[in-house]
Amino acid sequence: MKKRAIRHGVAMVLVLALSSSPAAAELVTVDATKAALPPRSAHLHMGAGAGPHGTIGVNNRYLTRDRRPWLPVMGEFHFSRFPASGWEDEILKMKAAGVSIIATYVIWNQIEREPGQLDWTGDRDIRRFAELCAKHDMLLFVRPGPWAHAETRFGGIPDWVVSTTRPRSNDPAYLAEVERFWRGLAEQLKGELWKDGGPIVGLQIENEYNLDGESRGRAHIATLKALAVRLGFDVPLYTVTGWDQTIYPKGEVVPVQGGYPDEPWSAKLVKLPPKENYLFRFHSRVSGDLGAQTRAARGRGDADDDVDDTPFLGAEYGGGVPVMYRRRPLLSPADVGAAVTTQVGSGVNLLGYYMFHGGANPLAHGRSLEETQRSGGYNDVPAIGYDFQAPIGQYGEVNAVSGAIRPLHYLLESYGDRLATMIPHEPAVQPSGPADMSTLRWSVRSDGDAGFLFVNNHVRQYAMAPHGDVRFDVRLPSGKVRIPSTGVTIADGASFVWPVNLDLDGVRLVWATAQPVTRLRDEEGAIHVLLATQPGAVELAFAAAGIRSVSVPTKADAAGRLLAQVLPSTDRLITIEKLDSTKVRILLLDAGSAKRIWVGDVGGTRRLVLTDADLFFSGKALVLRQRGEPHFRFSTWPLASDVSANAEITRRGTAMEASVAGPPAGSIAITSTRAPGEAPPIEIGGPAKAAMQPLPESHRADAVWSFIVPQSALRDVEDAYLEIDYRGDIGRVSDGTTMLDDAFWDGRVWRIGLKRFAARLGHPWSIAIMPLRADAPIYLDERARALLPKAAQVAELRSIRLVPEYELRVTLR
Structure with missing residues (x-):
């Protein structure tokens, strides 16, 4: 195949085996040939579905918008x-x-x-x-x-x-x-x-x-x-x-x-x-x-x-x-x-x-x-x-x-719109029940020959057996597809979605060991974003029909498909040129990028943004916010050529950086005003016949501290948070006799946003902590239990930090 340069530069692509696991091969199968029930809706007595902005409907299988x-x-x-x-x-x-x-x-x-x-x-x-x-x-x-x-x-x-x-x-x-x-x-x-x-x-x-x-x-x-x-x-x-x-x-x-x-x-x-x-x-x-x-x-x-x-x-x-x-x-x-x-x-x-x-x-x-x-x-x-x-x-x-x-x-x-018409198909072997931690959990949703393969190997608080050298046999109306070409390892904690015969604007992606994320578009055409579901190379399998060239090395398999093993990259596009000279591009992100992905419309253009910051889209602007960190890093696809912000932007390849002004995080001084008393035994009763929240008078046992949040806490920042590290049963923050917030201690640092309390800043607040008895009949996560001292009871305020939330507003033109 002829290798073509990519608009944003050529990077080295390594051809790697998807798995080198020595474990015995595991071949799992599903028959996905069953057809779905035909859509029908006359039996559902809903209201008016038509309006100035289109139609919304429902049938026995899925919802519709504008009849799609x-x-x-x-x-x-x-x-x-x-x-x-x-x-x-x-x-x-x-x-x-x-x-x-x-x-x-x-x-x-x-x-x-x-x-x-x-x-x-x-x-x-x-x-x-x-x-x-x-x-x-x-x-x-x-x-x-x-x-x-x-x-x-x-x-x-x-x-x-x-x-x-x-x-x-x-x-x-x-x-x-x-x-x-x-x-x-x-x-x-x-x-x-x-x-x-x-x-x-x-x-x-x-x-x-x-x-x-x-x-x-x-x-x-x-x-x-x-x-x-x-x-x-x-x-x-x-x-x-x-x-x-x-x-x-x-x-x-x-x-x-x-x-x-x-x-x-x-x-x-x-x-x-x-x-x-x-x-x-x-x-x-x-x-x-x-x-x-x-x-x-x-x-x-x-x-x-x-x-x-x-x-x-x-x-x-x-x-x-x-x-x-x-x-x-x-x-x-x-x-x-x-x-x-x-x-x-x-x-x-x-x-x-x-x-x-x-x-x-x-x-x-x-x-x-x-x-x-x-x-x-x-x-x-x-x-x-x-x-x-x-x-x-x-x-x-x-x-x-x-x-x-x-x-x-x-x-x-x-x-x-494609997934909605697809029905789930049960694999030949399924777990015996929720407690079966060894049988692979998976499903295929399909409509005809197109579908999505779902895998889940995560169960909260329980270890799942890893699966080595796994391949999936999916029987479709046109025949069987074995995915991928070599086995993969599915680790404890993995869950993902893979495409099966996904139409990428005229290019058929037979499979990918990556999850589809979104479809973008620039002046050169469509960009489909995929997310790797494990470390290392991703296998992409294309139907060769209609393809003139692919910008990464490929090899043909016995079925005539073009297979490529590609390392993900945030700044490289994979280009597939069709016989009609039009192009489809793929942006392949590594698995670690998942939590950094944001997608939305900016000034009428759909964009992917990669950043560790929190983000939302507002008109032509990206609004990025971070707690405790004034330095921002982000990149966009399609690439933005004209960028302005409320801080100086520095470009590093496809990435951009900026630092905003604002006060640093710091500690709040606290003063003990009341030592804890002895918490009364927790009452068992109520409809659940379980531990009941203590009566109001039980709070006489609370330990109390006073502190002052300075009026300047919100100056030059979007918001500021109190981060309260404490141990106890119930925490309450008050301004005088007005309670502002409360929480049951669960092991997390308690975070309170200050913007809604702006008018109350600058004068004494208090925090009261009811002691947590060692014999409390309360379920705590083992991570929380590990934080408790060995004592008859605990009511302890370790620290209060003031953490600013900084904002960067970026305008894209």
Whole structure:
């Protein structure tokens, strides 16, 4: 083959074996010839799908947008749990992470804090939130309960409604209260529905509903939907949650599914058995216990029998998990990334997260509204803190888990229209159950001869057997494909997606040992970005037909395919020239780049940005932010020729660097003002018959320190964070008698953003730490346990650091 120079320079390409593992060869097989059910939609009674911005529809297999298959990413963000002044940036952060639909609970008792007074102002102004979503081309899925759960008091239903009616039933008194609440919501959202040109594409009816009997059951869900329609909620999608034996009127709503990497609502004090969310699903879409607060008498929910008539949609795949009083699990980024990759490989056609963005519970006249066992809930959660270990945290900070899931989101954004029509196929040999750590977990989703191969070899808190010299036999309608040409090693912790017969603008990529990420375009044509899934060389296999040349060394196999083993590079393109002289380019990134990938539109051009900074896109600008580090490094594809910023830019090849001015990180002086008392024994009881959060008077045992955050803390920076390193049970930060935030200690450094408290800086604050008893019947991750001293109790404040968040705004022209 003739080797051609590449526009951005030629680098050495090494031809390497993909694996030199001495382990016995492992050949695994799947029959992917089964055809999917034909799409049909007349049986699903949804609302208006057409609007000024196009059409949105649903059939028994997938969602559609403008009559094309559509596989979006949806992320939960509660507008009333975040200051309205910051909504716009947070929406842009979610968009930059590959989210295209924002889901939000409308939490009733956060809107109606006094009987009969619905307050839609300030941080409760859902209309403004919807308008900001529309401004930035983000869709909105409204979840108005009336029972939401959301770790709130009475599931969000106001106290006076709970005490005077029969909630979650067709009790006329209850329905009258719901109608009053929903009517107020409908008035706020008038004109914001999809049919009117607005962003609202869906409505979820109730939540985790499995109650049956008089005035309940399917009839109640039907009544709520009819009420919503009568009030004007005419939307393309009506959904209900589909787990924990849910019941609903078939055809009137579509079930959505979920699954979490841990169960913080569990009363168990030990590491849980392996979660089924790390297995591929071929026979049921319904995950195990997701924590519904009611228990159905019947053993099988309606969603189990609705598989052929509804698509596999998700709404609550855990972007994290909350920290609850009795159980405080810590997640790693891979815990989330592996779980959602597995669910997409199982056929999910809407990847919905709960939560994608953390928040803070508002207080109602100083009274907290969180869920507690003492108020009849099943869980105890912090009064304010609702960080959820989410991809975007309580204060808008981008957490490490974001980097583990963004590449998958960008794949769905660029290739989801193809993946949506593909059905999952079960390999010949599958694990015997969640506890089987030795059998390879994998799946193929395909439609005809095109597909994607999914692998997951990660299970949270458990070691998986590595697999050496693995090859995959995939039987397609046109014949068998063996992938790759030589075996690969699949290490413990690996999870990835490989393409099978992927059309790259007229070039057929038969396989790649790399995950597709996104499709870009410049003046020379298409650029497809792939991400290596292991160290070393990547094998690319092209169908030779229609190809004139490839810019890297290739060899032909017996089937006439062109095989290349290529080392990834962030500054080199692989060019394939077709017989018609047009070109397709591939940017092949190394596996370590995964957490540095960002994709979005800048001034109408879709760009890939590689940076360690947090990032979002705003018009023609890249907005990069970093905590504690004022020096920024980044690169873009397509390459930007004209760049300006709020700091001097230095170019180093394809990379750019800049340093911004601002104060350095430093320590905050602390003064002990009260020694700890003896913490009382933790009470066992409540609905969970487990450790209950201590009563308010128990905080007399708190150790207390005072400190002052200087008024200058926010000068010349985007934000600043307190990083509190402490040991204890419960931490509370207060300004006088006003609590600003609280947390249950879980081993992490507690981070508090200061921008929302700007008016309170410069005078004394306090931090109170309730001692953690050595005999506390509380589950802590082993990493947290290792940090505790051997003592009868501990209440210790080690340090408070002030860490600036610096911002670099880069304009590309």
